[in-house]
Amino acid sequence: MDYPRFTAEMRKTHTILIPNMLDIHMRLFENALRGCGYNVEVLHNEGASVVEEGLKYVHNDTCYPALLVIGQFIDALNHRNDVDKVALLITQTGGGCRASNYIHLLRKALVKAGYPQVPVISLNASNLEKDSGLKLNYTLIKKVVAAMTYGDFLMYIRNKCQTYEIKQGQTKELTDYWVQKLSDEIDNNKGLSFHSIKKNLNLIARDYDNIYLDTNKKAPKVGIVGEIYIKYAGLGNNHLENFLLEQGAEVMVPGLYGFIFYCLYNSIYDHEFYGSGITKSLVSRFLIYYLKRREKLMIKALEKTKITPMKYFSETKELSNGVLSHGTKMGEGWLLTAEMMELVETGYENIICAQPFGCLPNHICGKGVMKKIKEIHPDANIVAIDYDPSATKVNQENRIKLMLAIAKERL
Ligand code: SF4
Incomplete structure (x- = not known):
């Protein structure tokens, strides 16, 4: 062309x-x-x-x-x-x-x-x-994986602390410090090996563990799931995370590791369910092994602190069983269901499912499974919010406020 x-x-x-x-x-x-x-x-x-x-x-x-x-x-x-x-x-x-x-x-x-x-x-x-x-060569992949590991870890740990910090702005300050330090390391080919990632994660966990948190504070715990861009990008979801923080909520956004694992497992399911070639499936198995070792580092680093670690993806993945088959893999597919189940089971029973208007796969795997999730977890308080050029921010925020009102009442 x-x-x-x-x-x-x-x-x-x-x-x-x-x-x-x-x-x-x-x-x-x-x-x-x-x-x-x-x-x-x-x-x-x-x-x-x-x-x-x-x-x-x-x-x-x-x-x-x-x-x-x-x-x-x-x-x-x-x-x-x-x-x-x-x-x-x-x-x-x-x-x-x-x-x-x-x-x-x-x-x-x-x-x-x-x-x-x-x-x-x-x-x-x-x-x-x-x-x-x-070209995606080995050096670039290694750097991208290290960046993703640090990114997921910092996002998770920041979200766990910022709502409860006693000294306003301390979590943000620490996050900015670590992002800058790790950016410099990555730029200079440092912090990339398995052992340097382990060392850095332990240091980050220790620093955040030293933040004084108000453990008596009661905040509604809200999880965000949805189509990958709308879930993460402030431009796409009208800065949803900031809005929830202003409302006094603790926010949890599942990390990028989940999405990458989801794509890799799909290559295996493609082979098992739909008969596609075995090569991609074998390469995916190797990459899953590679990522799992780094995922374990994140969880082990948090186990040494007072901050509850995230679940292993191998556990999250199983949570969609009985709700949606792993063969459903258009858009965010079974990942969306698994993430909602995980959030409910880890205390984030208030969930915003952020969806682009007219996105068929995510409406099926998000909105379409809410009834079933509520049957399994009657406490689940899920709201689907559509995002498109004509949807107004006020309308979206009003619907979220209704969901938060239920969450606050339950507190
Ligand atoms: S249909 Fe939905 S999941 Fe697919 S590309 Fe469009 S927005 Fe993304």
Whole structure:
């Protein structure tokens, strides 16, 4: 196909723009790529112009996450004077959902918006777009895995502390300190080996364990699940986490490890249930083993503190049994169900299921299983919130406040 490629030489000349999704993780990923010789910039532009650009260049039937990501890219290009030295990076899951095809929509939108020269890079583990100058080699994978481990750990531990801190702002200060320290390490090829990750996780756990928490404070515990972009990105969910914190809630957002494990297990189920080749399944088994060793480090580090550790994903995965089959793997599929079950079982019985309007897979695996989850756990207080360009923030927040009112009454 005829579109501009990102060549290996462009590493030196081009800035790669990445849409923001998870604040902590993205800062670490930015440094992981930078440490491999890429000049990277995470986008933080938000506001009405992003949605407007999205609506202008993609059909309004398009998934809301795609509309926002494309809108954010074009809005960013509109405000730069170096568009000939810029490339855009987008992920492709390689699954059956529309997310694998956002890249084509983006290329079409760039031509229409007057930026046909801007190359788009696909970041994927499915061997798509093989002609790209950005390769997922061992060094980059090692850096990305370390960044993801630190990102998940910091996000989890921060969420566990910030609502209860006695000295206002202490958790944020500590998180900023660690994100900066780890970013520098990753950039300089440090903190990547199994043993350095272990050492860093233990140090982080010790630091957070020293934060004075108000153990008598009663706060509603709220979990956020949903479509991956809308669940994590403040741009997609109107800064849901901040809103919940303002309402005095303790917020829990399942980490990225869960999503990666979910994708890897799906390759195994593809082979077992649907007869696809065994090679991918074997590679996935090896990667699961690799990640499980690092997941264990996070849990072991927390076991030495007063902070309750997260569950092993191998346990979470089993929780969807009896509710939704592991063969249901479009969108967030069985992961969404498993995460809701996990949240309820770990005390976060108040759940917001954040869904892009019109996203069929997530409506089935989210909204569609709520009745069953409530049958198993009658205390579950779940609300599904739709996000799209016409949904108003006030309306979304009012529905969340209703859910919180029930949660507070129960406290
Ligand atoms: S999960 Fe939903 S929002 Fe995401 S690509 Fe699939 S249909 Fe679109």
